[in-house]
Amino acid sequence: MTRLETTLRGLRDQRRAGLVPFVTAGYPDRATTALLLPALARAGAVAIELGVPFSDPLADGPALQEASQVALESGTHLGHVLELVRGFNEVPLVVMTYANPVLAYGAERFARDAAAAGLDGVIVSDLPPEERADVWDALAAAGLATIPLVAPTTAPQRLPLLLARAAGFVYCVSRTGVTGDGRAFAAELDGLVDAVRRGCDLPVGIGFGVTDEEKARFVAARAEAVIVGAAIARVIGRGGAVVGNVEEFVRGLARATSEVRKEP
Secondary structure (H helix, E strand, O other): OOHHHHHHHHHHHOOOOEEEEEEEOOOOOHHHHHHHHHHHHHOOOOOEEEEOOOOOOOOOOHHHHHHHHHHHHOOOOHHHHHHHHHOOOOOOEEEEEOHHHHHHHOHHHHHHHHHHHOOOEEEEOOOOOOOOHHHHHHHHHOOOEEOOEEOOOOOOOOHHHHHHOOOOOEEEEOOOOOOOOOOOOOOOHHHHHHHHHHHOOOOEEEEOOOOOHHHHHHHHOOOOEEEEOHHHHHHHHOOOOHHHHHHHHHHHHHHHHHOOOOOO
C-alpha cells in the first residue's frame, strides 16, 4: 500500500477529508513549480497532483489548457516532471498525464524512473484499463498506484473493469464537461460515489468544479480527497506574488475541507 492510500485511508477512519491540489509542472515556470510544491504542503495539502503538460489536454478547460501551453513553450517534458518529484517528499505525489507522454518516454522506463523518484501514483486520463496492458502492468509492477477516473456517465457494467485496475484511490469526476467549468455538480454524483464504495474498498476523491470553500465542503462530505486544479491555475495566471497567493488560497480550501466531519 502506497503512502497515498495510507494517508487517505487514515482520513476515512477519522471521517475526515483532505485537500489534494493540482498544479501543472512548468506553469508559470519550472522554478516556480518547485517552490509551489512545499507551499502547497505548508498550506495543508494531504497530497498533490502534478500535471504533465500535454498539447491536447481534452479533459481540461481554458485555465489548465493555458497552463499546459505555457509549460510546453518553455520546454517542460516528462523528464522535468520526474525531476520535480525527486526533489520533494513532504506529502504523497501523484502525476496526472495523458498516454502519449508515457508512451514516448517508454512505459517500463517511466514506471521504473517514477518509482525511483518517489512518486506514489499515476493517473493516465485518456488510457482505458482494457487498452495497453503493458503500460498498466508496468506501473503496477513498479509499485505505483494506478488511479482510475469514473464519471456520472460511466456505465454500471463498466465500473467493475475500472475498479479492478484501481489502487491508491478512485477519482470520481463530479460532472460531465471539462475542468474549471463553474456548473453545479451532477445530480448523479452521490449515486456514483455510492457505487464506487460498493464496488471496492479504496478511498474516494472528487474533482472537477471545486472552485471555492463552499464547494470544497460539499465534496469533503462525500469523499476523502477534495481535488482542486483549475481554480489554482487561475490564481497563478493572475501573476504577482504567485507562491504566496497560491499558498493563501489553498490554505483556505484546506481549512474548509478539514472542518467537515462525516456522520458515523
